[in-house]
Amino acid sequence: MSKTDGTNLRVVLYEGPGSEPFDGDARADALAALLDNGFEVTRPALGGEVADADDSPVLVLGRFDAETAPADRDRVAFRDVTDRSADDVVALARDARDETGARALDAWKPWFPVIDYDRCTNCMQCLTFCLFDVYGVDADKQIQVQNESNCKTDCPACSRVCPEVAILFPKYKKGPINGDVVRAEDVQREAMKVDISALLGGDLYGSLRNRQREARERFSTERDESRALLERKRCLTKLQKDLDIPNEVLMSLPSTEAIEERAARAKAKLARRQSESQSVKDRDAPAPGPTEDDWGI
Amino acid sequence: MTDTRPRILYCNCTYARVVPPSVKRDVLRRLSDSGVAFDAVPDLCDMAARKDPALARIAASPCTRIAACYPRAVRWLFHAAGHPLPDDGVDVSNMREQTADEVVERLLADTAPAGEAR
Numbered sequence: 129m130s131k132t133d134g135t136n137l138r139v140v141l142y143e144g145p146g147s148e149p150f151d152g153d154a155r156a157d158a159l160a161a162l163l164d165n166g167f168e169v170t171r172p173a174l175g176g177e178v179a180d181a182d183d184s185p186v187l188v189l190g191r192f193d194a195e196t197a198p199a200d201r202d203r204v205a206f207r208d209v210t211d212r213s214a215d216d217v218v219a220l221a222r223d224a225r226d227e228t229g230a231r232a233l234d235a236w237k238p239w240f241p242v243i244d245y246d247r248c249t250n251c252m253q254c255l256t257f258c259l260f261d262v263y264g265v266d267a268d269k270q271i272q273v274q275n276e277s278n279c280k281t282d283c284p285a286c287s288r289v290c291p292e293v294a295i296l297f298p299k300y301k302k303g304p305i306n307g308d309v310v311r312a313e314d315v316q317r318e319a320m321k322v323d324i325s326a327l328l329g330g331d332l333y334g335s336l337r338n339r340q341r342e343a344r345e346r347f348s349t350e351r352d353e354s355r356a357l358l359e360r361k362r363c364l365t366k367l368q369k370d371l372d373i374p375n376e377v378l379m380s381l382p383s384t385e386a387i388e389e390r391a392a393r394a395k396a397k398l399a400r401r402q403s404e405s406q407s408v409k410d411r412d413a414p415a416p417g418p419t420e421d422d423w424g425i
Numbered sequence: 426m427t428d429t430r431p432r433i434l435y436c437n438c439t440y441a442r443v444v445p446p447s448v449k450r451d452v453l454r455r456l457s458d459s460g461v462a463f464d465a466v467p468d469l470c471d472m473a474a475r476k477d478p479a480l481a482r483i484a485a486s487p488c489t490r491i492a493a494c495y496p497r498a499v500r501w502l503f504h505a506a507g508h509p510l511p512d513d514g515v516d517v518s519n520m521r522e523q524t525a526d527e528v529v530e531r532l533l534a535d536t537a538p539a540g541e542a543r
Contacts, residue, residue: 179432299438
């Protein structure tokens with residue numbers, strides 16, 4: 129099961145008719161413990177609104193009269209928590225989660241890009257930059273995040289190459305990438321970072337490949353291993369610093385060969401599409417639009 | 426008749442340490458003691474990544490108060506989940522920047538504490 133599949137168990141702290149209210153500490157401790165362990169909690173109250181029920185399984189916890197919880201029904205379970213500690217409450221929730229088949233939490237850090245469509249110009253920089261297939265396009269060729277769980281935790285590099293500061297990582301440490309207001313100076317600063325691509329000749333990956341080839345040639349001609357390695361390290365350090373790429377992400381980047389293979393596949397797709405378009409034109413019929421696959425490399 | 430009772434949502438930002446723990450703890454405790462109804466979720470980012478249908482119900486409310494992080498992030502997280510928040514009637518308090526007092530004041534403004542639970 130993927131980290132983003134499944135339904136959560138919803139826990140309801142019930143204090144209505146047929147039960148005694150929790151005392152302040154017990155309620156607050158249970159709430160905090162449940163949330164810290166990944167459970168959604170609803171605290172209903174007379175005259176107040178909470179989210180409606182849906183298909184998610186529900187666990188109702190209360191200090192029921194005579195310490196007897198009502199019988200379970202459908203996807204709703206009832207448990208008495210009179211004199212139970214916060215740890216006991218979490219244990220009951222875990223049991224209910226297992227019994228109902230609700231999603232077991234991996235305690236993953238939900239790290240993925242979120243697009244601010246008020247700013248996005250659909251330039252596709254993020255799609256071409258990301259090597260982990262996080263981005264794709266919808267039927268209207270609008271950029272969208274399609275594979276959230278492919279994103280590398282703590283790597284905000286795609287937001288760094290976005291010329292419009294339109295990509296957020298809500299759990300990032302600094303603004304505006306964390307969702308803080310975008311100021312004119314932010315746009316200017318991010319644009320300067322984007323220039324790294326231009327500085328490297330407009331094609332970041334192409335430039336990296338060239339540098340690698342040059343370094344290899346230099347190594348073979350000069351026989352100066354340490355100098356070549358130092359140059360390579362210097363380039364990678366600069367790139368890593370400018371884009372705030374974590375070490376683990378650099379380590380997991382596809383190999384040069386894999387990148388070249390992707391590029392070749394994309395080129396072949398494009399050629400095929402052009403060829404198909406030409407054939408259709410030849411038949412005097414409308415040309416087919418690109419498929420979603422055509423945009424992925 | 427349109428229901429304008431505010432629906433309160435608290436995000437615990439469980440999976441990251443970007444919200445000051447003291448602010449989170451204080452806001453949650455005071456919500457818990459307030460006697461008002463509310464929903465609390467471990468992490469809105471996680472729900473958005475899963476396109477959780479519960480976000481649709483929250484987004485559908487004509488009057489929603491959310492305690493989470495930056496309003497721009499919250500807005501586009503709901504959008505990413507396929508359940509955009511309405512343009513009006515949503516108030517987002519930012520626990521990364523605001524004090525617990527400020528957040529609680531906005532969450533509980535004009536909400537009468539419940540006389541008894543239902």
